[in-house]
Amino acid sequence: MAERETERSVSQTVRAQLTLRDLILTGGLRPGERISELQAVEVAGVSRTPVRMALVRLEEEGLLEAIPSGGFMVKSFSERDVLDSIEVRGTMEGLAARLAAERGVSVRDTEPMRECLAQIDELIAPQEISFDAFSAYVALNARFHALLAELSRSPPVIRQVDRASALPFASPSGFVMAQSALPEARHILVVAQEHHRIVIDAIENREGARAEGIMREHARLAARNLRLAVKARGPMDLVPAAVLIKAST
Amino acid sequence: MAERETERSVSQTVRAQLTLRDLILTGGLRPGERISELQAVEVAGVSRTPVRMALVRLEEEGLLEAIPSGGFMVKSFSERDVLDSIEVRGTMEGLAARLAAERGVSVRDTEPMRECLAQIDELIAPQEISFDAFSAYVALNARFHALLAELSRSPPVIRQVDRASALPFASPSGFVMAQSALPEARHILVVAQEHHRIVIDAIENREGARAEGIMREHARLAARNLRLAVKARGPMDLVPAAVLIKAST
């Protein structure tokens, strides 16, 4: 009953996973809190089997932690954990970029990325960037990073990049919305775009070290955004999974 | 019935996971072959629920691949995939070493690693290394690498290192047994031990770049072992999951 049209064809497991993930990310469950399967069943509106499946998937995603005596609890992250997760993602993207550069790519491969680049250019051209433009940037940025990983042409590398980007706050666009309220917003986006441009240039010129280095630095932009957002004490509601980040001790 | 004493207390899920993993790694299932749950139930001797759980876990481990229409198949890897997986592992271990170096460690932290070092020294001292000594090396080497990851004191980094090492042929000791039959065997072990020594030295001296670089190079030793083993066309039976590696096209 009350099943939404949009979710009608997907499996119960996926539906439960989406529902529970959303619940965790919006703070419906407190970090450290044990997730009762029965409770999850009520929320998701499916039976225990797909709920259990969803919990396992969310654990591998990094949002949940297995309790030794059984069951799962919501994971909590220190600010340091978040910064390290970003560093891990940057390291993996650096590897992807380096391999792409070392192994060479055709102009045909980088074409869709250049398209992304151009579209982002348009978005950040005006002096004042609208909230909607930030949203559009998030999608475009995610696409750019996905394409970059694929440029490595290495399934194992792509897989690991994806896993490193799974945590909402570690993902390439994790803190973009958070910075939308910051005065430094446009500046950071301009710098990020410069990074995008450089990594493509480096890859096309087969400069592996340069490509790797710029992607690592690029990820650290997200780290800087986090620190700025924390210091400003305002835009944190805009960062996904902010509720999972426990106050620094 | 016929339940082994050693496996009596573990959960059915873990038992199924161990059984199926072993079956895959020893070639009981061919790469690309669909794993029937019913068939897995017979093999593991438990019901479908824990089998299904085990299959999901083996998928995240990287041994299985989900089939879009449902179910799982045994994953197959090209030689390039294996080499890339090793590179991923080396990159993550490099990150762990760099962070350890940059953030500093106490002598108390590196003490157990120095113990490992000393024990390995004893093992590889004789000119001829026995098969048993190789086995002992595998355990000691695994312990050293685990300790190194922990030196980063970063749960996200440790987690990602572990995931990168999960594939048998990507693990730090993946190709050690394979090289036991190689003439270059002792030489490689001596060089590997030198790497171990250097990474500790670098970390203690807070030389982040050096620590990172040496761990990357250290992982490439495994890559070299693979190539040697493939060329020699003999010791491949000793490498775990060799059956998953499809002949290079």
Next chain:
DNA sequence: ATGATGATTTTTGTATACAGGCTCATTCCT
């Protein structure tokens, strides 16, 4: 008042039954 112990109650782990979908083989039509 505090700690321990035991019973109750909830929760998770496991097994199994059922239904829908997919695969494959057979057959029929062109």
Next chain:
DNA sequence: AGGAATGAGCCTGTATACAAAAATCATCAT
């Protein structure tokens, strides 16, 4: 003879029932 359609069998996804283990609460003893 080749291809498409149809049907049967099997397989996976889901729900639910049952049992064992864990957590909680109350009661009793110190």
